[in-house]
Amino acid sequence: MLPERWQAINVYGIRINHRTYDARELTPMRRQHSEVAEKKGLWEIHYDPYDVSRIWVRDRRDGSDRRITVFWKHLHRVGVLFGEMAWDHAREQAPGGSEEQIADAAAALLQRAHDGPAEKNARPARASRRDRRVAARTRATTTHRSNPDPPVTEATPEDDADSGLAKVIPLGLFDPLANPWRRS
Incomplete structure (x- = not known):
């Protein structure tokens, strides 16, 4: 469902709109033919226009059909x-x-x-x-979560032994109003 583009995988990785994406999994595919003759050997790449942090490369070599997630090189910035x-x-x-x-x-x-805005009383410079x-x-496309996580109930050792399943460790709740630049 994501938009696709066809392009080569170079030594430096994949460049889309002045962003470079690279991953170790791309090493055997660099400067190689994708075995898709209709697209002149280019690789199928899917991207999300609302999230530039990663792209997905479709690998059809050896009869497999897997997707490789490739992250943007400067995402940490x-x-x-x-x-x-x-x-x-x-x-x-x-x-x-x-x-x-x-x-x-x-x-x-x-x-x-x-x-x-910096201050309520000060007249801010009008943004274009x-x-x-x-x-x-940008604010509208960020994920918001209106439903809280369900309460975590403690399982007894008998429950774990009977079910044969691994213990589930819940992840923390994403807070869209928290400062993302604060280091914890």
């Missing part, structure tokens, strides 16, 4: 998920910049969108219509 629209806006803020500079500009844009639209769409 930004710290929160964002989409193509925010990336394109950050590219406009840093024209001719390197991938690292654009990633830093995207991080700064998302930080400003997260912080909001495009800035407001990018911030609104």
Whole structure:
């Protein structure tokens, strides 16, 4: 269901819209033919325009049909998920910049969108219509969870022995209002 594109896997990985994606699993596929003659040997790549943190490469070699998840090389610079629209806006803020500079500009844009206005009494500088639209769409595409997690009940050792299943360890609850730049 995700959009697809067909392109080569190079030595540095895969470049989409000035972002480089790379993973160890791509090593045997670098600069190789994908065995899809209709697409001239290019590899099938799926991406999510609302989450630029990862892409999926379809590997059809050896009769298998598996998907390889490949992460963006500079994901650690930004710290929160964002989409193509925010990336394109950050590219406009840093024209001719390197991938690292654009990633830093995207991080700064998302930080400003997260912080909001500086003071209530001070008149903030009016953001452009495009800035407001990018911030609104970024906020709208983040995941919100309205239903709380179910309460965790403690299982007795007899229950674990009878069921034959492993003990389930619940994950923490994602808080969309928490500061994503705070290190824990």
